[in-house]
Amino acid sequence: MAEEYKAPLPNPTPDSKPFWEGARRHELRLQRCRTCSEAYFYPRNVCPGCLSTDVEWFTASGRGTLHTFSIVHRGLKVTPLPMPYVLAVVELEEGPRMMTNLVGVPADPEHVRCDMPVVLEWADVTPEATLPRFRPA
Numbered sequence: 001m002a003e004e005y006k007a008p009l010p011n012p013t014p015d016s017k018p019f020w021e022g023a024r025r026h027e028l029r030l031q032r033c034r035t036c037s038e039a040y041f042y043p044r045n046v047c048p049g050c051l052s053t054d055v056e057w058f059t060a061s062g063r064g065t066l067h068t069f070s071i072v073h074r075g076l077k078v079t080p081l082p083m084p085y086v087l088a089v090v091e092l093e094e095g096p097r098m099m100t101n102l103v104g105v106p107a108d109p110e111h112v113r114c115d116m117p118v119v120l121e122w123a124d125v126t127p128e129a130t131l132p133r134f135r136p137a
Helices: 017-024
Strands: 029-033 055-059 063-072 085-092 097-102 117-124 130-136
Touching (some): 017 029, 017 055, 017 130
Parallel strands (some): 097 130
Antiparallel strands (some): 085 097, 117 130
């Protein structure tokens, strides 16, 4: 945490609190339905596949592939990373997709491609908040 983080921070809800608590421990916590076995993200207390409420939390691998991305050149006044940066959707090895940032690679289409393997890294942006980001594997 080199300099003060000024971008928006997560505001955990009762459904997302286990996700953010896991993030602080550098664990990618996802939910899985015990009825249909579907893993999903974003956190919620009902399976989006079968609507069962019999769901559980598990620790995911942190590996995936880049599903899609956008290179942000102009954004909010306060951005999560120096511009330009890569806003990404990663398809996790366990199946769900999550929006994140891609780091460790120039924000240039010559260096970023869909389906590239990525791996999770954690950004401890404040003592209370840790954000998941991905980098090329």
